[in-house]
Amino acid sequence: MAEREPTTGAAPAPSDDIWTKCPSCKEMAFRKEVERNLNVCPKCGYHFRVTVAQRLSLGVDRGTWRELMAEMAIGDPLGFVDSKPYPARLEQARASSGRNDAVVVGIGKIENQPVAIGVMDFEFMGGSMGVVVGEKLARLFDIARERKIPVIVFVASGGARMQEGALSLMQMAKVSAAIARFRDARLPYISVLCDPTTGGVAASFAMLGDLNISEPGALIGFAGRRVTEQTSNQQLPDDFQRAEFLLAHGMIDAIVPRHQMRFTLARILTMLTRPRGNRGAGPVASKGKGKRSGEVS
Amino acid sequence: MKGNSNGHKARGAKSRAIDIATAQPPGPEPPSAIERVRLARHPSRPQTLDYIDLLMRDFIEIHGDRRFADDAAIVAGLAYFGRRAVAVVGHQRGRSTTERIKRNFGKPLPEGYRKAARVYELAERFGLPIITLIDTQGGESGVGAEERGQIEAIARNLDLMARLTVPTVACVIGEGGSGGALALGVANVVLMQENACYSVITPEGCAAILWRAGGEENVAAAAAALKLSAPDLLELGLIDEIVPEPAGGAHTAPAEAAHLVGAALARHLERLVKLKPGELRKARERKFAAMGSRYLTRVSAESDRSID
Ligand SMILES: [Zn+2]
Numbered sequence: 001m002a003e004r005e006p007t008t009g010a011a012p013a014p015s016d017d018i019w020t021k022c023p024s025c026k027e028m029a030f031r032k033e034v035e036r037n038l039n040v041c042p043k044c045g046y047h048f049r050v051t052v053a054q055r056l057s058l059g060v061d062r063g064t065w066r067e068l069m070a071e072m073a074i075g076d077p078l079g080f081v082d083s084k085p086y087p088a089r090l091e092q093a094r095a096s097s098g099r100n101d102a103v104v105v106g107i108g109k110i111e112n113q114p115v116a117i118g119v120m121d122f123e124f125m126g127g128s129m130g131v132v133v134g135e136k137l138a139r140l141f142d143i144a145r146e147r148k149i150p151v152i153v154f155v156a157s158g159g160a161r162m163q164e165g166a167l168s169l170m171q172m173a174k175v176s177a178a179i180a181r182f183r184d185a186r187l188p189y190i191s192v193l194c195d196p197t198t199g200g201v202a203a204s205f206a207m208l209g210d211l212n213i214s215e216p217g218a219l220i221g222f223a224g225r226r227v228t229e230q231t232s233n234q235q236l237p238d239d240f241q242r243a244e245f246l247l248a249h250g251m252i253d254a255i256v257p258r259h260q261m262r263f264t265l266a267r268i269l270t271m272l273t274r275p276r277g278n279r280g281a282g283p284v285a286s287k288g289k290g291k292r293s294g295e296v297s
Numbered sequence: 298m299k300g301n302s303n304g305h306k307a308r309g310a311k312s313r314a315i316d317i318a319t320a321q322p323p324g325p326e327p328p329s330a331i332e333r334v335r336l337a338r339h340p341s342r343p344q345t346l347d348y349i350d351l352l353m354r355d356f357i358e359i360h361g362d363r364r365f366a367d368d369a370a371i372v373a374g375l376a377y378f379g380r381r382a383v384a385v386v387g388h389q390r391g392r393s394t395t396e397r398i399k400r401n402f403g404k405p406l407p408e409g410y411r412k413a414a415r416v417y418e419l420a421e422r423f424g425l426p427i428i429t430l431i432d433t434q435g436g437e438s439g440v441g442a443e444e445r446g447q448i449e450a451i452a453r454n455l456d457l458m459a460r461l462t463v464p465t466v467a468c469v470i471g472e473g474g475s476g477g478a479l480a481l482g483v484a485n486v487v488l489m490q491e492n493a494c495y496s497v498i499t500p501e502g503c504a505a506i507l508w509r510a511g512g513e514e515n516v517a518a519a520a521a522a523l524k525l526s527a528p529d530l531l532e533l534g535l536i537d538e539i540v541p542e543p544a545g546g547a548h549t550a551p552a553e554a555a556h557l558v559g560a561a562l563a564r565h566l567e568r569l570v571k572l573k574p575g576e577l578r579k580a581r582e583r584k585f586a587a588m589g590s591r592y593l594t595r596v597s598a599e600s601d602r603s604i605d
Contacts, residue, residue, distance in 0.1 A: 075594060077533065078524045221448065
């Protein structure tokens with residue numbers, strides 16, 4: 001989007017080494033230990049990026065996930081070639097990710113509540129939004145509206161996908177219109193802004209949740225930091241466009257650490273969808289089964 | 298307005314009547330993508346306030362977002378377009394150096410989007426059709442714009458425009474750049490002037506990222522690759538109609554250009570005002586829901602959606 005810098009994936013998930021170095025506190029930690037800690041640095045709480053699979057296993061009740069529209073894909077509508085043809089870039093991303101595009105959508109349960117869920121894959125061309133991402137998310141909202149279930153989207157994206165030109169820009173409108181329909185049905189949509197959420201994705205469905213919550217330290221903004229530095233000709237604050245910066249300026253509802261995310265999401269959904277008769281009870285207390293709130297597997 | 302059977306007239310139009318069907322493209326060879334970008338950015342090209350002046354009357358400008366400030370990069374107000382009171386919102390780039398700086402070269406701040414939102418809501422409350430004129434390179438890259446939540450301001454406008462129940466017609470009159478343009482662009486009908494551009498990113502920005510270099514050659518290559526011209530967008534199914542320009546571009550004969558824009562706006566508005574409020578919203582939803590879908594492969598029946 002607007003003059004963004006290339007998204008290089010500067011804060012990768014822990015690598016295959018036994019040791020991993022935290023980019024925040026620079027301490028070395030056992031990779032296994034970091035993973036067991038939900039890919040959060042045990043020393044300083046730095047949140048590493050997580051894969052789609054990790055995100056789903058953190059957030060969704062085991063055995064309840066059913067992916068939808070996995071087969072949806074796009075060709076090369078513009079015949080776009082930069083240093084490489086777009087189909088070659090897509091093929092590469094598909095080969096390394098095992099999926100067709102940058103979002104996974106489906107239905108699963110969170111603390112026993114059925115929820116329509118979208119998880120964006122930053123590893124797939126920077127999580128960029130083209131027609132497939134727009135179409136899958138718009139349809140997810142329509143499916144959730146028909147089934148009368150809430151939607152949660154875990155956003156991670158560098159913005160619109162340039163290789164699909166104005167088609168990708170219009171997906172901002174497509175998803176926003178689907179959310180407008182969904183909201184009119186008085187069903188909750190929670191946007192979880194993960195690192196990074198920028199450009200046209202940030203400026204559309206990422207900010208249209210009934211609640212917009214973020215993981216600590218997530219980069220969230222429209223224009224790139226370097227461009228902003230050049231334009232404004234001033235030293236930017238260290239936390240510029242970080243979740244904490246947005247919270248301080250009143251732009252997001254809350255920052256929720258990964259350890260508390262599942263419990264927090266479940267509690268919000270319970271409060272919004274079953275506002276009476278739940279006081280003091282966990283989200284699943286009325287059903288008398290499932291995990292206790294706050295327990296993360 | 299010849300060829301307009303319903304008798305609507307854009308009374309302010311000061312040019313002689315030109316039949317759209319007979320308007321000629323500028324020269325035998327259509328301009329290249331980068332030539333179109335230059336035409337779209339031409340310093341003498343008519344801007345929103347010129348079109349308001351040439352096509353509307355009794356314009357009352359509305360200022361401010363009631364939150365922080367008034368953004369001069371977006372002008373908004375009420376006016377008569379023909380016999381009909383309308384709300385009008387458009388980007389204004391400015392012409393003189395002083396004006397361009399005052400208007401931030403047409404790149405809106407969050408306040409601009411929020412002013413637009415206020416006018417959309419006003420129009421909705423009183424049933425006024427909305428005309429938007431798009432002419433911006435895109436969102437502003439500054440500290441203040443981020444602090445005051447331009448992502449929220451743009452997103453809110455997309456939501457708001459999607460749910461309007463009044464007729465909305467947008468026309469790209471210069472450069473339609475990224476979310477800054479789309480915040481005025483979720484309309485029932487989207488028109489583009491013949492030499493206007495509409496893109497997810499500027500050719501310069503695209504070249505810097507994908508070619509890792511600026512330079513005229515790369516920028517021209519990016520402009521071509523992005524398929525940002527009006528014929529391209531029509532072909533991609535993203536706009537409804539191309540509005541012809543006077544030979545050589547809109548800047549060569551602003552009154553004539555305005556007349557052509559006015560005729561197209563009037564024709565579509567007269568059709569849309571006959572639709573019921575609920576139909577207007579549904580038609581707009583269907584239009585944007587379909588964008589790009591024809592390029593998808595392997596779409597299963599399970600994922601069929603309904604907009605009812
Ligand atoms: Zn650390």
